[in-house]
Structure formats: C-alpha cells, structure tokens
Amino acid sequence: MARNPERRTTLLDAAIEVLADEGARGLTFRAVDARAGVPTGTSSNYFDHRDQLLSQVGDRIFARLTPPPGAIDTAMRPAPGRELLVELMRRAAGRLAAERTCYLGLFELRLEAVRRPELRTQLTKVLRSDLDENIRLHLDSGMPGDADTVRVLYFALTGLLLDHFTVPELHGDRDLDSLIETVVTRIAPAD
Template sequence: MVRNPERRTSLLDAAIEVLADEGARGLTFRAVDARAGVPTGTSSNYFSDRDQLLSQVGDRIFVRLTPDPDDVAAALRPAPSRELVLDLMRWIARRLAAERTCYLGLFELRLEAVRRPELRTQLTKVLRSDLDANVRGHLDAGMPGDADTVRVLYFALTGLLLDHFTVPGLLGDRDLDDMIETVVTRIVPES
C-alpha cells in the first residue's frame, strides 16, 4: 500500500462525498478516484478492498466531526444549567450542519453496517465510546440530569437531524433551533 498520508486523507474525503451523494452502493474505487480528481486505480493503491475503505471512511468521519478541545472548553465555561445544555445542543447542530456531508455519510455507514458485521462492530464501538464520553462529560460538568438524560438527548438530536437533513420540509414551519429548545426543555430538568 502506498504511504502518502495527504493523498489518503484526500481520497477518504472524496469517499465521504461519494457516500453522502450516492449512498453505499455508489461507493466504488472508480467513483472515489473520479471525485478526488486522481487517475483511475489510485484508490486501490491505498485501500486493499471496499471493506477497508468503508472502515477508514468511518474513522475519517469521526475525525472531522470531533470538535477542537479548546472549542469544547470554551463552550463549557458558563455555569451548568438547562440553558447551557440548550446552547450546547444548538452548537452541536450547527457543527453537524457545517459538516452535513460527513453526517449524511455516517447515516449511510449505519445502513451499510446492517449488512456488514465487521463494520457494525467497529461503528458500534466508536459510537458507544462517543456516547459514553458525552455522558461522562455531562455528568463531570455538573449539568442537570443523569446519564439517561444524555442518552435521550443524543437519540432525539440524531433523529431530528436525520429528518432535517433528509426531509427538511417535515418540520413544516418549525425552526430547527425551536425544535431543539423543545427537546431540551422536555428532557432536561431545571437546575
């Protein structure tokens, strides 16, 4: 396998775009090469097979979706409260909207994981680790609510963003920020 980290990253970013635009069935080495603007066959020099490509795409998505630790620290400066949880949920939604392609790619990976046990195992491990870190962070910061509060917020935001990105008219005249506020005020106890 070729060892050019910048090229590998470029191919993975192109693969994320293909995954988001064309779905898992459209994710081929040829499609990745075309999207990356490299000669046909380049991807196959970096990834031994499609499973390895899917696995590394998942890793790359999480790298791109992980916020800078300094941004997290700044976001957590205010005193713990329901209002801060609301601000954080809106911040997360804005970040994910800015990385819409990654988020849609992640949804496609979730669907593909239904058919690929190895991918499911890897994705489950990474998503569980992320959720566990969110629970720990919430509790360690003294935010209102318990571990289940964080889990319900996670599942609510995941579903809300799935619909917002895939069928945006579903919310009708409701604004995404307003829906997030409704979710937070119904789930998070007052401090």
Template sequence: MARNPERRAALLDAAIEVLADEGARGLTFRAVDARAAVPTGTSSNYFTDRDQLLSQVAERIFVRLTPEQGAIDGALAPEPSRELLVELMQWLARRMAAQRSCYLGLFELRLEATRRPDLRERLTEVLRSDLDENIRLHLAARMPGDADTVRLLYFALTGLLLDHFTVPGMHDERALDSLIETVVHRIVPEG
C-alpha cells in the same frame, strides 16, 4: 500499501462525499478516485478492499465532526444549566449542518452496517466511544441530568437531524433551534 497520510485523508474525504451524494452502492474505488481527482487505481493502493474503505470512512467522519478541545472547553466554561445545554445542542446541530456530507455519509454507513457485520462492529465501536465521551464530558461539567439524560438527548438529536437532512419539510413550521429547545426542556431536569 501507500503511506501518504495527506493523500489517504483526501481519499477518505472524497469517499464521504461519494457516500453523501450516491449512497453506499455508489461507493467504489473508481468513484472515489474520480471525486478526489487522482489517477484511477489510487484508492486501491491505500485500501485493501471496500470493507476497509468503509471502516476508515467511519473513523474519518468522526475526526471531521469532533470539535477541537479548546472549543469544547470554551463551550463548557459557563455555569452548567439547562439553558447552556440548549445552546450546546443548537451549536452541535449547526456543526452537523456545516458538515452535511459527513452526517449523510454516517447515515449511509449505518444502513450499510446492517448488511456488513465487520462494518457494524467497527461503527458500533466508534459510535459507542463518541457517546461515552459525551456522557463523560456532561458529567464532568456537572450539567443537569445524568448519563441517561445524555443518551436521550443523543437519540432526540439524531432523529431531528435525520429528518432535517432527509425530509427538510417535515418540521417546516418550526425551526430546528426551536425544536432542540423543546427537546432539551422536556428531557433535562430543571436546576
């Protein structure tokens, strides 16, 4: 199996784009090779099978979606408050929108995981780790609310972004930032 980490990352990025544009059914080694503009057969030198490719795509999505540590520290620097949580959730939604292909790819992986137990196991592990880290950061920053508050915000933002990316006219009467503010004010205790 080939060991060029830059080429592997480029192939995984191409796979994310294929997932976002064509769905899981369109994710083939040939499609990834074409999207990455590499010779046919290159992907099969890096991934033993489609399941391994799908699993590594999940990990790559979270690498791309995770902000740098300095950005997190800076965002958590102000005094903890419900208003700061509104700003952080809006910032997070903008990050997701800027990485639209990653987020759509993640939706596709979630659907594919319903049919592939190994992918479901790996995706659950990756998503759970991400949620656990968000809970840890929330509590360490002494933000209002508890672990369940973070879980509810996660569920709400996931649903809002699903609608935002898949049926953008669903909430056209209200901007995403305004919806996020309402969600945070309804879920997060004051003070």
C-alpha cells in the same frame, strides 16, 4: 500500499462525498477516484479492499466531526443548566450541519453496518465511546439530568438531524434552533 497521507485524506474525503451523494452502493474505487480527480486505480493503491475503505471512511468522518481541541472546555465555562444545555445542543447541531456531507455519510455507514458485522462492530465501538464521553462530561459538569437524559437527548438530536437533512418539510415552520430548545426543555429536568 501507497503511503502519501495527504493523498489518502483526499481519497477519504472524496469517498465521504460519494457515500453521502450516492449511498454505499455507489461507493466504488472508480467513483472515489473520479470524485477526487485522480487517475483511475489510485484508490486501490491505498485501500486493499472495499471493507478497508469503508472502515477508514468511518474513521475520517469521526475525525472531521470531532470538535477542535479546547472547544469543549470553552463551551463548558458558563454555569451548568438547561440554558447551557440548549446552547451546547445547538453548537453540536451547527457543527454537524457544517459537515452535512459527513453526517449523511455516517447515516449511510450505519445502514451499511446492518449488512457488514465488522463495520457494525467498529461503528458501535466509536459511537459508544462518543456517547460515554458525552455522558461523563454531562455528569462531571453538573448539568441537569442523569445518564439517561444524555442518551435520550442523543437519540432525539440524531433523529431530528436525520429529518433536518433529509425531509426538513416535516419541521413545518419550526426552525432547528427552536426544535432543539423544545427537545431540551422537554427532556432535561429544570435546573
């Protein structure tokens, strides 16, 4: 198995693009090689099989979606409250919109996980860890609401972004920021 970390990252980023553009059925070694602009057969030197590629694509997506070090501490400086919660949700949505391909790739991985128990186990573990960390940060910071508030906000933002990226016409004339504010004010208790 090849050991060039930069090439592996290039291949994984290309795989994310293929996954977002063509879905899981289009994710082949040949398609990844073509998207990465490398000779045919390169991907198979880095990944033993398609399941390994899918698994590592998931890891790469989460690495790209994770905020940079210190970003959370900086974001949490203002006093906790519903206003800060709206701002944090907007920042999260902005980060995900900036990595639209990753987020669409993640949705494709979720669909593929329905058919692949190993991928579902890995994806569940990572998503659960992320949600648990968000709950911990929310509670430790004194933000309004409880663990269920965070869960419902998570589910709402996930669905809102799925619609935003796939059928934004459903929003009508409402922009994403105003929808996020509505979601937060309807779900999170007043300060």
